[in-house]
Amino acid sequence: MKYFGLIWSNAWRKKIRTSLTILSVFVAFLLFALLSAVGYAFGVGANFADAERLIVINKITLINPLPIAYQNRIAATPGVRSVTHNTWFGGYYQDERNQFAQFPVDPEEYFSVYSELVLPDEQFEAWRKNRTGAIVGQALADQYGWEVGDRIPIQATIWTKADGGRSWEFDIEGIFSSKTAGAGATTFMLFQYDYFDEARAFGNGTIGWYVLRVDPDADPVQVADAIDQQFANSANETETSTEEAFAASFAKQYGDIGLIVRLILAAVFFTLLLVAGNTMSQSVRERISELAVLKTLGFTDMSVLWTVLAEALLILAIGAILGLGVGWLAVEGLNSQFGTQVPLYLTPMAFVTAFVIMVVAGILSGIMPALQAMRLTITDALARG
Amino acid sequence: MSKPLAKLQGVSRVYQKGKERVEVLHDIDVEIPEGDFIAIMGPSGSGKTTLLNLLGGLDKPDAGTVVVGDAELSSMSNSQLSHWRATHVGFIFQFYNLLPVLTAQKNVELPLLLTRFSSKERAERAAIALDIVGLADRAKHYPRELSGGQEQRVAIARAIVSDPTLLLCDEPTGDLDRETADEILKLLQILNKEHGKTIVMVTHDAQAAEYANRTLLVDKGKLGFKAAA
Amino acid sequence: MKSIRQILAVTLLNLRNLPKRVAASVVAVIGVAAVVMVFSAVLSMATGFERTMTAAGADDTAVILRSGSTAELNSGLSNEQALIVANAPGVLKDGDQPVISAELYVIVDLEKKATGTEANVPFRGVQESAFAVRNNIGIVEGRMFEPGKNEIIVGRAAQQEFRGLELDSVIRFGKNEWSVVGVFEAGGGVSESELWTDVRVLQGAYRRGNSFQSVRVRLESVDSIGALREALEADPRIDPDVSTEREYYSEQSEALSTFIKVIGYPLTILMSIGAIFGALNTMYSSVSVRGKEIATLRALGFGPLPVMVSTIIESTLLALIGGLIGSVAAFLIFNGFQVSTLNFANFSQVVFDFAVTPDLIRQGLVAALVIGVVGGLFPAIRAARMPVALALREL
Secondary structure: OOOHHHHHHHHOOOHHHHHHHHHHHHHHHHHHHHHHHHHHHHOHHHHOOOOOEEEEEEOOOOOOOEEOOHHHHHHOOOOEEEEEEEOOOOEEOOOOOOEOEEEEEOHHHHHHHOOOEEOOHHHHHHHHHOOOEEEEEHHHHHHHOOOOOOEEEEEEOOOOEOOOOOEEEEEEEEEEEEOOOOOOOOOEEEEEHHHHHHHEOOOOOEEOEEEEEEOOOOOHHHHHHHHHHHOOOOOOOEEEEEHHHHHHHHHHOOOOHHHHHHHHHHHHHHHHHHHHHHHHHHHHHHOHHHHHHHHHOOOOHHHHHHHHHHHHHHHHHHHHHHHHHHHHHHHHHHHHHHOOOOOOOOOHHHHHHHHHHHHHHHHHHHHHHHHHHHHOOHHHHHHHO | OOOEEEEEEEEEEEEEEOOEEEEEEEEEEEEEEOOOEEEEEOOOOOOHHHHHHHHOOOOOOOEEEEEEOOEEHHHOOHHHHHHHHHHHEEEEOOOOOOOOOOOHHHHHHHHHHHOOOOHHHHHHHHHHHHHHOOOHHHOOOOHHHOOHHHHHHHHHHHHHOOOOOEEEEEOOOOOOOHHHHHHHHHHHHHHHHHOOOEEEEEOOOHHHHOOOOEEEEEEOOEEEEOOOO | OHHHHHHHHHHHHHHHOHHHHHHHHHHHHHHHHHHHHHHHHHHHHHHHHHHHHHHOOOOOEEEEEEOOOOOHHHOOEOHHHHHHHHOOOOEOEEOOEEOEEEEEEEEEEEEEOOOOOEEEEEEEEEOOOHHHHOOOOEEEEEOOOOOOOOEEEEEHHHHHHEOOOOOOOEEEEOOEEEEEEEEEEOOOOHHHHOEEEEHHHHHHHOOOOOOEOEEEEEEOOOOHHHHHHHHHHHOOOOOEEEEEHHHHHHHHHHHHHHHHHHHHHHHHHHHHHHHHHHHHHHHHHHHHHOHHHHHHHHHHOOOHHHHHHHHHHHHHHHHHHHHHHHHHHHHHHHOOOEEEEEEOOOOEEEEEEOOOOHHHHHHHHHHHHHHHHHHHHHHHHHHHHOOHHHHHHHO
């Protein structure tokens, strides 16, 4: 730590050069933050996956419905603690651009399976008692300025009503939050399945998919097999998987977005390393005689190596911290604007990754000049200077 | 004459220059008494600087032994030599070799980073050293803001700050005008007489050599003391 | 004239000792190359996707859906409603038969060859005139399916992207088995991502009774869309959305291609800024390395302008070399690279190729040029302003 003053002074030997290098590092980490947040949006389902939850879908595809009659048989399967069902409503609010997720559900069952959702008891009761009641997530309510007591129309793209209408009206009875961190945790709306099933023009008696919670001591894989076997060779065969596997395979439908993001970042950081490495070696080349003086004064080869390496790390760290900081602010800002469509979020893991990249990039960019500085022989260097 | 501080016995140093073998020093024996002020003179390429580097543990002989104080430099490792230099010897160069990115004060403190002193103690000691060389009022200045003579004084302060017994000077006045050079040489004399530093100074300025107690002549790898004037 | 000769002389001098500064120059070149490559790669995804979606869109074909359904998947039309469309004005007739195809659109799970994961692939039931209502479409291998049989024809892109669609193979969806009897191409359009069969067979297999999801009609002319729309919207028995095929597909592609562009352009701008910093660094050090040479030239009587211009020329040249490398690399690596993604509107896969178009290459080179000029400008100003006497003494 006592070398810090020396390292700091050396780093700012050429202010323009160091500032430019820090700025390129800044840009690289800003991009890292933004692209990580976008990557999060594509895998958002997996972020809320619960190992004890299973998803039961129609074996043909997710969009083929299942009969509501399956619910009791699934509930009776050994190892199943609670079951609820979901259906994709696919509506929008006022404008086609305002799409967000709505699900007709059974209130009690839904909350027993999705135990991470938090809703005040009196709001839950009010929702349960109101056939046309709905509850919305906090992020959704914030975006559209909804409050409890509002009556909102949702335009259906799939589910026309029996009377031919496409506009479904709901009373907001509650606003829920989630114990799970991360954008996208509260960007959907729930309403009563009973109302939905009676009012829709077609598809009555079916649901989209089942979600169930297994007993803590049950083996999820065995439970999944048992469910699928029950419905084998029936008109609607099922495919049961863990929520996590389901979310992961759904994310893959978009193509390998993660791979593309990683390729871009690799290109960015490769360039960054070149810039930073070049700066460091220029800087070392300029002060060969100074390094020799340090050694003359009694600095060992190793401590000279460390001062150069630490300087590279310092430059990387300043740029990285600034880049991540601004990136984080940008992600938060964008999320409050567009979060219900594209939930953007910087996970703690992203910060850890950034830290590791920072250290590795610092070492890679500093190691060659540092070794050069370490191997310097005093007599040669002084004679040259 | 007091006991020798440094003793070179049978020292040879050979450089390989391309295909040519250059023997810079050949079988040298020399003793430097503690508290002495010796000037080394000789033509370019005669081995003056090599001799100085050997005394400072910057270079090792191909044959013979170099002993300074209790330390046998010729048999020490590079990192042992580094630690030894930090406390036993101070260097003064022709071009001062201050770090341009540090203030005078911080330049002087540099060798103390290798000690256990606290930052407060380091600052105090550096201030004393700057005071000795008469630059207490220039502590906050960067090297580019100082004159050549002042830079050399800072370099001298840096050389003495860790209180070494031996000061090695390589053409300390080579880049200075006469008047400034005389001031620097007087300062070295004071350090020798009042602070008891043993000084070895390479120079090819005969007037500079006169400030020393004795002059050692080096030519074609051989030594000889100049008769006292 | 004189200054142009000076500029030339100084520039040549600069370039001649470029090899001495090779490391820093290479860094600048690679920096620009990386920017241009990432730019071309990301944007070629958007252009490729758009091209696929619009290749399918004709102006003289109309798509009729149930009102408000936004996509075929969500739509539903009865047999009676399909007949109303067939007899509506503006529909082209072949003899006395209207050229229309009432179609069913379902989704099946197939394995993506690239990732080995399941993907939603569109499976379309069509009528005999399906080929007549579309442009640019035809069987390229095998034969057409026979009506009433469990036979399918597959799009070329789907066949390349998904497993199990080889000619003459048999594939199983749910309880039904289907034989692949033909392969069709559609000018690289979105139809090539689909599997087709006889709509009557598909209705049976998926228990859809006698219902459809969309009706496609060939119009008498491009202008007939208005008449058709008016007639259908006035008919109380049907509540339709009428659009041309081009409108239908461009609306569907808008969300994704906008998304890619919203990411791609800021990404490029940010990366370019990073590359400008790299170029500035390189050029500043180039100027300081050449300090003595520049000062000598100035002492000999060269003006500040040639010194400045030559520095900008050097950085622009380096940036353009980088830009070319980046473009060529992007073209070689990405052009024609086939991927598929989920088109959320229809909840099904669209297979498309990355398209590194001449326009994209032009844009990439413009970015390189900007980087080069900006990256050279400030160091050039410094070079021109360098005090001659000081620079001579320092070095």
